[in-house]
Amino acid sequence: MKLSIAIADSDALPSAFVVFRGFETSMKAASDLGYNGIELALKNPSEIDPAKLDRLLADYKLEVSAISTGQVYAELGLSFTDPPSAQKETLIGMFHDFIDLAARYGKKVNIGRVRGSKGTSQPDEAIARFVDTARGLSEYAKKKDVTLLVEPVNRYEIDFINTVEEGARIIEKIGMDNIKLMPDVFHMNIEDPAIGGELEKWINKIGYIHLADSNRYAPGQGHTDFDDIFRHIKKARYDGWLSVEILPKPEPYQAARQAITFLRKYF
Ligand code: LER
Ligand code: MN
Numbered sequence: 001m002k003l004s005i006a007i008a009d010s011d012a013l014p015s016a017f018v019v020f021r022g023f024e025t026s027m028k029a030a031s032d033l034g035y036n037g038i039e040l041a042l043k044n045p046s047e048i049d050p051a052k053l054d055r056l057l058a059d060y061k062l063e064v065s066a067i068s069t070g071q072v073y074a075e076l077g078l079s080f081t082d083p084p085s086a087q088k089e090t091l092i093g094m095f096h097d098f099i100d101l102a103a104r105y106g107k108k109v110n111i112g113r114v115r116g117s118k119g120t121s122q123p124d125e126a127i128a129r130f131v132d133t134a135r136g137l138s139e140y141a142k143k144k145d146v147t148l149l150v151e152p153v154n155r156y157e158i159d160f161i162n163t164v165e166e167g168a169r170i171i172e173k174i175g176m177d178n179i180k181l182m183p184d185v186f187h188m189n190i191e192d193p194a195i196g197g198e199l200e201k202w203i204n205k206i207g208y209i210h211l212a213d214s215n216r217y218a219p220g221q222g223h224t225d226f227d228d229i230f231r232h233i234k235k236a237r238y239d240g241w242l243s244v245e246i247l248p249k250p251e252p253y254q255a256a257r258q259a260i261t262f263l264r265k266y267f
Contacts, residue, residue, distance in 0.1 A: 001233075001238060001239060001240065001241075001242060001266075001267060002036040002037060002063070002065070002240075002241050002242070002267075003035055003036050003037070003241075003242055003243075003244070003260065003263060003267060004035060004036060004037035004038060004039050004063075004065035004066075004241050004242070004243040004244070005019050005020065005026075005030050005033075005035050005037075005038060005039065005243065005244045005256055005259070006018040006019055006020075006038075006039040006041055006068065006243060006244065006245045007019065007020045007021070007023065007026035007027070007030065007038050007039065007040065007041065008020075008021050008026075008040070008041040008042070008071070009021065009022060009023050009042075009047055010022040010023075012041065012043065012071060013043060013071050013074050013075060015070075015071070015074045016041050016043075016070065016071050016074075017041065017070055017245060018041045018245075018248075019244060019245070019246055019248050019252050019255060019256050019259075020248070020252050020253075020256065021252075023052075023053070023056065024056060026038065027056050027057075027060045027062055028060060029252075029253055029256065030060070030062060030256070031060035031061060031062055033253075033256055033257055033260050034260055034264070035062070035244075035256075035260060036062070036063060036065075037062055037063040037064060037065035037106075037241065037243075038062055038063075038064060038065065039064075039065050039066050039067075039068055039241075039243045039245070040064055040066075040067050040068065040105070040106075041068045041069075041070060041071060042067060042068070042069065042071065042072075042098070043071035043072060043074075043075050044072075044075075044094070045094065045097035045098050045100070045101045046097075048101060048105075050104065053105065063106070064105035064106035065106055065108070065208070065241040065243055066102075066106045066108035066109065066110055066149065066182075066208055066241065066243070067098055067101060067102050067105065067106060067108065067109050067110070068109075068110040068112065069095075069098060069109065069110055069111065069112065069114050070110075070112050070113055070114070072091070072094060072114050073112070073113045073114040073116075074113075076090070076091065076094075078090070078091040078114075079091075079113075079114050079115060079116025079117070080111065080114060080115045080116050080129065080130045080133040080134060081115065081116030081117060081118060081119075081126040081127070081129050081130045081133075082116060082129070083129065088133075091114075092133070092136070092137070095109070095137050095140075096137075096140055099137065099140055099141045099144055099146050100144065102141075102144075102146045103144040103145065103146055107145060107146050107147060108146065108147050108148075108149055108207065108208060108241075109141070109146060109147075109148055109149065110148075110149040110150075110151055110182050110208070111134065111148055111149065111150050111151065112151040112153060112182075113153065113157065113158060115130055115134075115150070115158070115160075115161065116130065117158060117159045117160065118130075118159055118160045119159070123160075127160065127170075130160075130170075131170065131173050131174055134148065134150070134174050134179060135174045135175070135176060138174060138176035138178055138179045139176065141178055142176065142178045146178065147178045147179070147180055147207050148178065148179045148180070149179075149180055149181065149182035149207050149208050150167050150170065150171060150179065150180070150181055150182065151167075151181070151182040151183070151184055151187075151210070152164050152166060152167040152181065152183060152184070152187055152188070152191065153184070153187050154186075154187040154190040154191050155190070155191065156190075162187070162191045163188075163191045163192050163198075164181060164183050164188060164192055164198050164199070164202050164206075165192075165198070165202070167181045167183070167202075167205075168181065168202050168205045171205060180205055180206060180207030180208070181202065181205050181206050181207065181208075182206075182207065182208040182209070182210060183198075183199060183202075183206060183209055183210070184209075184210035184211075184212070184245065185209070185210065185211055185212065185224060185229060186210070186212040186213070186214070186216050186245075189214050189224055195224065195225070195228070195229055196225070196228040196229045196230075196231060196232030196233070197232060199229065199232055199233050199236070199238070200232040200233065200235060200236040203233070203236035203237075203238055206238065206240070207240060208240055208241050208242075208243065209233070209238075209240070209241070209242045209243070210242075210243055210245045211242050211243065211244050211245065211246075211259070211263070212244070212245055212246045212247075213246070216246055216247050217246055217247055217249060217255065217258075218244070218246050218255050218256075218258035218259035218262065219244070219246075219258075219259055219262050219263055220258060220259070220261075220262030220263075221258060226262075226263070226266070230266040234266075242263075244256065244259045244260075244263075246259060
């Protein structure tokens, strides 16, 4: 298991859900604190200058754990559940570029809120469009040895794929071995019947885990039972990334330090 932290560049949208902003200062801080990797929250693949990123990764001895795409939805307002259109093609083209970038950095691209919503008019059609879009992108990603990660998100943010079990059923429907789940224990605390137990149960479908406490502060600051979570995932021999995705409170460096100070004992 390896520990990562979510970061974005300094001009990230205010809604970008990251601990640190500014690639260089974030990577220095992550490295100083002892994180193994960074999760890059991007709004556009062109934000990355590979020569510069290679230098920073080498200097700070970090890996890219995954590329996350929440800002794409926030910025473009486009999603996988949209019907075919020229803009939908733009979204798919952008995901091809994210997948190409992930082939070099981290081999994983997440699908969070960009999956869209099912709405009320024709919910089955919206879900079918999600499945088709995700399958097409998985086929593209497969050729590049990249895995897509579907994140179950709580009902107050999104109206389908709220639980890990719902995520598992939908990726079964997509039917590709390079599409996996990215459970986030903050969302699981709201939606799932258990956290550790569900992670163990669905471990074969899990490719990545987001960590935050029940109040979305650093692990250790709320009431989530991390002993139970780590007992279950170790029993299931989980050997992937866990990434800290928390509110940057009381301020980013302190939050990131609280998280790793608390989590170190499990690694
Ligand atoms: C993204 O990883 C996430 O967990 C969402 O809740 C952000 O809104
Ligand atoms: Mn998350």
